[in-house]
Amino acid sequence: MTHDTILAAHPAPPALGLPYPLALGRAGISGFPSPAQDYEDRTLDLNERLVKKPSSTFFMSITGDSMVALGINEGDLLLVDRSVDPRPGHIIVAMVDGEITVKRLELRGERHFLCSGNPRYAPMPLAALECQVWGVVRSVIHEYNV
Structure with missing residues (x-):
């Protein structure tokens, strides 16, 4: 999996409040509540929800199919945090042998591997690679064609 673009997060993003209705079921209420009541x-x-540390966060878009089983598809936008220490199970962005890649870090026995979410790609033993971790994927933004 490679990237199209890498963009830094804004260091102080402006607040942009979007409607966020409180979705709760109601029981035992008579009458008809206002449809706009949940939007008040x-x-x-x-930015507040997804970007935890703006100075260490960047965005990148994805090309390729190596992470499809993990919910990362061609054209998705990743939110990557450089301040998070990578642990097994994390999806990471790394420079591997001179190429930017996105893989899941796994511990198998005593060895670390970079694994894709597509069975067509074999796990790569980390000890055999020249690898520099750039950050941990915190969020995936997937847009639907509508």
Whole structure:
């Protein structure tokens, strides 16, 4: 899996509140509540929700199919945090033998591997690679064609 573009997160993103309805079921209420009642004073700022440390966060778009089984598809946008220490199970962005790649870090026995989410690609033993971890994927943004 390779990248199309890498963009740094804005160091102080402006607040952008989007409607964020409180989705709760109601029981035992008679009458008909206002449809707009759930929208009152609730907003969601995606920067606040997804970007934990703006100075160490970047975005990148994806090409390739090596991570499809893990929910990362061609054209998706990844939010990557450089401040997170990678651990087994994390999906990481790394420079491997001079190429940027996205893989899951796995511990198998005593050895670390970079594994794809596609059975067509074999796990790569980390000890055999020249690898520099750039960050841990915190979020995947997938847009549907509508």
